Amino acid sequence: MSNASLDRVHVLLGVGGGIAAYKAAELVRRLRDAGAEVRVVMTENATRFVGAVTFQALSGNPVRSSLWDESAEAAMSHIELARWADEVIIAPASADLIARLAHGFAGDLLSTLVLTTAAPVSVAPAMNQQMWAHPATQANVERLRQRKVRVLGPAAGSQACGETGEGRLLEVDELIAALVAARGPRSLDGLRVLVSAGPTYEDIDPVRFIGNRSSGKMGFAVAAAAAQAGAEVRLIAGPVSLSTPAGVERIDVRSARQMRDAVIAAAADADIFISAAAVGDYRPETTAPTKLKKSGKALALELIQNPDILAEVGQSAQPPFLVGFAAETNDLEHYARGKLERKRLDMIAANQVGEAQGFECGENALLLIWSGGSEQLALADKRVLAQSLVERIAERYRATRPVVVSA
Incomplete structure (x- = not known):
């Protein structure tokens, strides 16, 4: 603009x-x-x-x-x-x-x-x-x-x-x-945007859990930017200590299964789903009802796979415009393109984690990939980066989805 x-x-x-x-x-x-x-x-x-x-x-x-x-x-x-x-x-x-x-x-x-x-x-x-x-x-x-x-x-x-x-x-x-x-004209006026953000926690017992280092900052910044762009935004948030962006409806969850249920329910009437959450891939097969005590021996945990939320939304009869995130430590573009195709995404935002960016940082950089194109968004404050990302999503949405004109 x-x-x-x-x-x-x-x-x-x-x-x-x-x-x-x-x-x-x-x-x-x-x-x-x-x-x-x-x-x-x-x-x-x-x-x-x-x-x-x-x-x-x-x-x-x-x-x-x-x-x-x-x-x-x-x-x-x-x-x-x-x-x-x-x-x-x-x-x-x-x-x-x-x-x-x-x-x-x-x-x-x-x-x-x-x-x-x-x-x-x-x-x-x-x-x-x-x-x-x-x-x-x-x-x-x-x-x-x-x-x-x-x-x-x-x-x-x-x-x-x-x-x-x-x-x-x-x-x-x-x-x-x-x-x-x-x-200016707001790029997401009239659209309903669903955003997931933050980590998921999987309980081992009442005091211990398996989680990851996601702060939720990127997802919350995306939700804020989408609201500023005129969208009606619903945010599914894992356990984070962040304030709800202005004009955003927030639903708090803890585990991957809770996030899955909340996303599936909300995705049915969403135009765009931006999956920025770092959902845990695995959870303990069983959760101990009381605190596990030291026994002097090694502790073995049997882990089973969590539901793949983004793939499930992509397999629905009329999925929303799907934007995934790929946090990788190596071979960034290779893994991101595989995820784009495997999960039938419209766009993927890939970021290198570690090296003072990604998790637990105020800055990030993104490689955006879609069918037939890509763009690198340079390292920037996550709030600024989120605004650029939302504008690119709006452009791709308008270019690929039919515009319904009321009679």
């Missing part, structure tokens, strides 16, 4: 305090290159990192930072500014600013504008990785998501503080792409 879709769009950019505030200057320039008209509101802390004169020169408009600008407030101009905006994006958004927005505080100009505007609001978090991971921050972000505020990022990587992890501001290209996608 071209950046031209921002032509003449009124973008109100809120700049929060933090070292990433310098990136907001480039964001202003790129927004204007895309055709948007930009006005900037800064928090008091933001002015300690970047001067207002910089944003005034780049935007071509006066910069506001205080509710107590008497000349501007004589005509209640903060109300007019809120009405002027077609889009509000706050980048960077600090932990403090996110907390104030989540709780509806209005003690400064920027938070007041967010309460006053009817325009869509996006926040792009940027903070220390421990601050981002803190339960208070996660609860505040979830509250914003439930109010339909778009949360863009953060990305993972090295930080100015010297630590590494999630908390980096998304790159300017990614922020612009998110705004463009939100304003």
Whole structure:
């Protein structure tokens, strides 16, 4: 989608305090290159990192930072500014600013504008990785998501503080792409998408189980991206500690058989099924009713195969558009193509696990394969990668499935 879709769009950019505030200057320039008209509101802390004169020169408009600008407030101009905006994006958004927005505080100009505007609001978090991971921050972000505020990022990587992890501001290209996608025709409008995510656990006894290292992050990111693309999304989630994406219906399961039952029931009326879960291939033949005790001898477990959920959905009379995942440690393309053909899939997303990507990581890379084509999606934050994947799925769906036109 071209950046031209921002032509003449009124973008109100809120700049929060933090070292990433310098990136907001480039964001202003790129927004204007895309055709948007930009006005900037800064928090008091933001002015300690970047001067207002910089944003005034780049935007071509006066910069506001205080509710107590008497000349501007004589005509209640903060109300007019809120009405002027077609889009509000706050980048960077600090932990403090996110907390104030989540709780509806209005003690400064920027938070007041967010309460006053009817325009869509996006926040792009940027903070220390421990601050981002803190339960208070996660609860505040979830509250914003439930109010339909778009949360863009953060990305993972090295930080100015010297630590590494999630908390980096998304790159300017990614922020612009998110705004463009939100304003354009949504690629999955009117479609029902089923997503499975996370691991499955198979109990050995009441305190032990067999599982795998899937965090569920990729599947949850795919569900969020599908909802943002306009789909009605149902998410079948294995045991993970992740918040439900905004606008997504979630069903929690534990074992492969529970996931199978939930998927089969939901797939009957799904247009697209994206099988991102890392379903365990085997389970113990029997589960001990009480905790197994040490005996001083080796313990032998008899394992039997779990149901192949994706293959079963593929064998139904009218299967949905099927997208599988293949996590491999070697011969990635060979195994992925075999799975594509064997399970009658429309597309497969293959990823190399290990080497600081795949399981238990914030980033991933995908090799997409379908009949007659393939595409490599480069290593990126899983949220960004999920958006690219969903767009490719939408393209293939529209190209291969008949469009039903109502009489």
